[in-house]
Amino acid sequence: MTSPLPSLFAVRVDELNRFVNDHGRLPNSQVGDTAEATLAKWCQAQRNRTEGRLGTMTDAEADALEAIPGWYWQAPDGSTVWKDRLAELQAFVLTHGDIPRRRGDTAAEKSLANWVRVQRAKKTNPETVGTLTVEQSDALEVIPGWWWSGQPTSTFKSAADDLLAWVKSTGTFPKEYTTDKEERRLASFVTRYRDSFRAGTLGRPQAEQLEAIPGWDWQIAPAEQWWDTLISVAAWVTENGRIPRGKCDDETERKFGRWCEHARRAAKPGSASTLKMTDTRRRALEAFIPGWYWSK
Numbered sequence: 001m002t003s004p005l006p007s008l009f010a011v012r013v014d015e016l017n018r019f020v021n022d023h024g025r026l027p028n029s030q031v032g033d034t035a036e037a038t039l040a041k042w043c044q045a046q047r048n049r050t051e052g053r054l055g056t057m058t059d060a061e062a063d064a065l066e067a068i069p070g071w072y073w074q075a076p077d078g079s080t081v082w083k084d085r086l087a088e089l090q091a092f093v094l095t096h097g098d099i100p101r102r103r104g105d106t107a108a109e110k111s112l113a114n115w116v117r118v119q120r121a122k123k124t125n126p127e128t129v130g131t132l133t134v135e136q137s138d139a140l141e142v143i144p145g146w147w148w149s150g151q152p153t154s155t156f157k158s159a160a161d162d163l164l165a166w167v168k169s170t171g172t173f174p175k176e177y178t179t180d181k182e183e184r185r186l187a188s189f190v191t192r193y194r195d196s197f198r199a200g201t202l203g204r205p206q207a208e209q210l211e212a213i214p215g216w217d218w219q220i221a222p223a224e225q226w227w228d229t230l231i232s233v234a235a236w237v238t239e240n241g242r243i244p245r246g247k248c249d250d251e252t253e254r255k256f257g258r259w260c261e262h263a264r265r266a267a268k269p270g271s272a273s274t275l276k277m278t279d280t281r282r283r284a285l286e287a288f289i290p291g292w293y294w295s296k
Contacts, residue, residue, distance in 0.1 A: 012042055013064050023108050025084070026070050036107060047073055085115050086139055090201060097156060097205035099145050124149045144196045144206060159189050160209045167213055175227060194218055226281070229259055234288040243291055264294055 019027055019039060027040035046065060049057040065071050092100050092112055100113040119140060122132035140146055145156050163186050166174055174186040193210060196202040197218050210216050233256045236244060246257035263285060267277040285292050 009061055010064075012039075013068070015039060016043065016068055020069055023111075025088070026068075028111055036111065082136060085112070086136075088112055089116065090143060093143055093145065094201070094203040097144075097203040097209075099143075099147075120148055142196070142199060142201055144193065144202055156206055157209065159186070160206075160213070162186060163189060164213050167215065173215065227284075229256075230284060230288060232256070233259060234290075237289050237291065243289070243293070267294060 016027070016039060019036070026043060027036045046057065046061070089100070089112060092109070099116060100109045102110055102113040102117065104110050104113060119132060119136075123137060162182075163174070166183075166186055173190060174183040193202060193206065197207060233244065236252070236256055240253075243260060244253045244256035246254060246261045248254050248257065263277065263281075267282065
């Protein structure tokens with residue numbers, strides 16, 4: 001017959017079960033919440049008991065702990081723990097549309113916000129720089145609204161409101177190829193959140209706010225694509241020192257070369273191209289692409 005659990009131990013197990021049911025994870029000793037930190041330290045004390053420290057553990061006590069979802073005796077691999085917290089952060093942002101706050105409404109949000117603070121410190125604090133891997137850094141940077149130091153220049157909502165005001169005022173979406181800093185900022189915002197949507201990391205509340213903007217489209221419009229390609233072609237020409245050829249073995253050069261050929265055809269009188277060669281585009285081709293020519 002299994003021995004009954006000591007009363008104090010049973011009380012702690014009940015507390016631990018409730019915590020895991022409420023938060024979906026084991027308690028963390030590195031949080032600001034005193035109750036959670038105390039419970040986490042109690043968990044570690046029980047693990048120490050299995051190693052011959054702080055007394056011995058009965059089979060009944062071990063069974064009670066092992067019945068708790070996520071319980072472990074040996075700490076899992078650090079990268080696994082990190083990925084679990086990253087998944088929690090992604091889920092939070094998808095649900096709430098923002099990064100968790102240390103003054104949040106729930107203990108779970110505060111705990112997650114503290115983890116976020118630690119990750120930022122690993123990137124920006126001179127004493128801890130280098131402790132965050134490139135892969136971890138990249139994974140954090142694709143989370144909508146992520147920032148490393150200082151304060152975010154604007155929240156998602158305020159940036160989306162600025163974009164809405166811009167569209168209503170100008171009747172068009174901002175473009176990145178302008179000298180206007182505000183327009184470039186808004187264009188960068190559009191690109192970033194389109195990318196997040198395609199990657200599946202954009203929360204529904206954020207998506208709905210963007211979709212409420214007149215003319216919003218998750219796909220890049222043909223006119224926008226033209227300018228994006230122009231920038232890519234200009235970079236290729238700068239790197240390679242020549243205009244790309246439409247007939248060659250290299251796939252990238254061939255694609256850019258055909259785009260250049262299409263641009264020249266579009267400039268001819270009577271062209272049936274769906275993307276007409278406006279004066280603005282003519283000037284951009286001549287200004288951005290070194291060695292550009294209309295005909296040989």
